[in-house]
Amino acid sequence: MPRKPEILKVTKVAESRLFHVEALDLRFSNGAERRFERLALRGRGAVMVVALDEEMNVQLIREYAAGLHDYVLTLPKGLIDPGEDSLQAANRELQEEVGFGAREMVMLKNLSSAPNYMGHSIDVILARDLYPSKLEGDEPEPLERVPWPLSRLEELILRDDFSEGRAIAALYLARHWLENENC
Known part of the structure; x- marks a missing residue:
């Protein structure tokens, strides 16, 4: 090396x-x-949540993306607040952005974006055993929750309004983990 x-x-x-x-x-x-x-790296990091309901629907959100000046479908995500670990932050973000908490959370992987130019990374968290729970978030407008069957992942990835590379990677990581969970 x-x-x-x-x-x-x-x-x-x-x-x-x-x-x-x-x-x-x-x-x-x-x-x-x-x-x-x-x-440069700032703060304590960030989380992205692959939240699955009992029917194996991924809980997506539609939110405004300033970088694209458009609305996009993506996964719930956010910064890790002081005093939180990534699982606590993921559960908080899920409650703020989707209106569900999770009883089961699994850290899947830490992903980087453009590591040649950024020190930022995001922890991908799988959340299951969801229950209704809403926390007040910092979004400027209500987010639309869009449940999507994980079994239709390839169809989702072909949509023009679902293009965030980290979200695509997170969904493939979650699907792979679930396929190998009972091995």
């Missing part, structure tokens, strides 16, 4: 309420020096 490059200098380039951009001056093991920019 290659040796990590030496960090020569870290410089803050820009900062907003959500993002912290920094430049990294690096020296690689062969002596080459380069400057990389990245969105």
Whole structure:
């Protein structure tokens, strides 16, 4: 395995309420020096929830996505708050965004997005044994809950309004885990 490059200098380039951009001056093991920019890791991480009801319907939400300036179907997700672990955060987000809590929660995998440019990652959580429970969230408008049969995953992935790579990966991870659960 290659040796990590030496960090020569870290410089803050820009900062907003959500993002912290920094430049990294690096020296690689062969002596080459380069400057990389990245969105730096902030906070305690995030969670994405694959919530399945008794009929094996995934609980999707339709929400506004500012990056696309459009409404999209996706999985419930959010930041891990102070004092929470990822399972607690997933259960809270599920209650805020879908109106259900879960009695069973399983950590499936930590996923990164564009790791060459971002230090952010998200924990994918499988939630089952759902029960009605609503918490007040921070969304600017009510979210539409859209139950979708997991058995129709390929049809969902072909929809134009379901395109988030992390959500697609999360659903395949959940399906794989469920297929191998009783092995």
